[in-house]
Amino acid sequence: MNRSILIIDDNPLVCEDVRKILHTNIRASSLAEARAALFEDTPQDDLHEGFEVDCAGQGQTGLAMVERAVQRGCPYAVAFVDMLMPPGWDGIETIASLWRADPALEIVLCTAFTDLLWDRLMPQFGPTDKLLVLRKPFDNIEVWQLASALTQKWHLAQQGRHQLAAFQEMVEQHRQERQTVHDHLQSAITQRQQAEAALAHRPRAGVRSKADLERFAFTTSYELQESLHMVTSYLHLLAQDYRGRLDATADEFIAYAVDGPAWMQRLMQDLLAYWRMATQPQAFAPTDGEQVLTLALANLQGAIAESGAVVTHDPLPTVMVDAAQCVQVVQHLIANAIKFRSAQPPHVHMTATRQAGEWVFAVRDNGMGLDPAHAALIFELFQRLHSGPAYPGTGLGLAMCKKIIERHRGRIWVESHPGQGATFFFTIPAQAASSEEINSEC
DSSP states (O other): OOOEEEEEOOHHHHHHHHHHHHHHHHHHHHHHHHHHHTTTOOOHHHSOOOOOEEESHHHHHHHHHHHHHHTTTTOOOOEEEEETTTTTTOHHHHHHHHHHHHHTTTEEEOOOOOOTHHHHHHHHSSSSEEEEEEEEEEOOHHHHHHHHHHHHHEEEEEEEEHHHHHHHHHHHHHHHHHHHHHHHHHHHHHHHHHHHHHHHHHHHHHHHHHHHHHHHHHHHHHHHHHHHHHHHHHHHHHHHTTTSOHHHHHHHHHHHHHHHHHHHHHOOOOOOHHHHHHHHHOOOOOEEHHHHHHHHHHHTHHHHHHOOOOEOOOOOOEEOOHHHHHHHHHHHHHHOOOOOOOOOOEEEEEEEEEEETTTEEEEESOOOOOGGGGGTTSSTTTTOOOOSSTTTSSSSSHHHHHHHHOOOOOEEEEEEOOOOOOEEEEESSSSSHHHHHHHHOO
């Protein structure tokens, strides 16, 4: 605690007396011990602890000492100031100068004449709690008690100022944090408003862009297919006219040349179908599952007759679907069962069971089956487990099925082992959302 005290008095003897009182106060210590004995209490240590006392003979000198103490960061806590100090400043002028240098300084004005003093103090300083008047001659204990109480008061005031400064700093930090949050929120609101404004204009641009892209895709595919058709026609003519007239290697090369454009035409057709599925979906509507199977079988009439396939089914439910896309899925699964058949005639059976809010459809065959390690791979774009003329295809069929089923909020998978046939499963929600809600996600 700060116990630095300044005595400003033109009488060196007064300064020396006060210094002695505040350095070694035997009477104050005795009083404290007596009080402790009376009240059965412990003597207060601050009454035994001395003060650091400096003296100045004039007000100007005292002001210089206060200014230096403030600059060093070790200000005085209390100043005892004599009222009359000729030929220099009097006590009132000295006090005014001291407070300009250190407003926190506690001051005791010492004077033997107090009758008219108050009339001079009030106009000069107004009401203040930092100024006390001590009448001369003063008692040693009185001087000690004033020094002890005022240094404690100065210490508490400093603590209060520090705490207030810390509180103000905390308030300012909180204000800045709130301002930062406000700025971030305002920025987010502005960005969202800008994004909403941009989205409000985007649908029309998106529709135009989508339409332009569709026209480009169909025009390009038409031109490519026409070119491929011309190449294929001339290659067929070449094969008819020159097969057998050249050597075996030439015949083999001609066969490869004929098969290449034909495969490219199938790829273009499948890509267009995949594109239409993504860009031209139809509205969902209640659809009879048995009617879907009937349409799929009608489309596969030639392949079924050629392979001798038998297709059976259990009763199939009515579900909320895009009917054309659902026919595509069933048709492709049955066509795959026929294509990847074993030595036995193909037998395909379709079922549907209600499970946990959805219909689980199954298409089971007795074909060659597949390795379970490839069960997820076959649903990816352009993934084929078999190649060659015996198993024609582009690798888009099952990828298209997966995309269709996902559009219907369902799942598709296969369970199979080599030589044991395969069962393809797909799900359709039993309680579908509205047609508008589902189609808005496409």
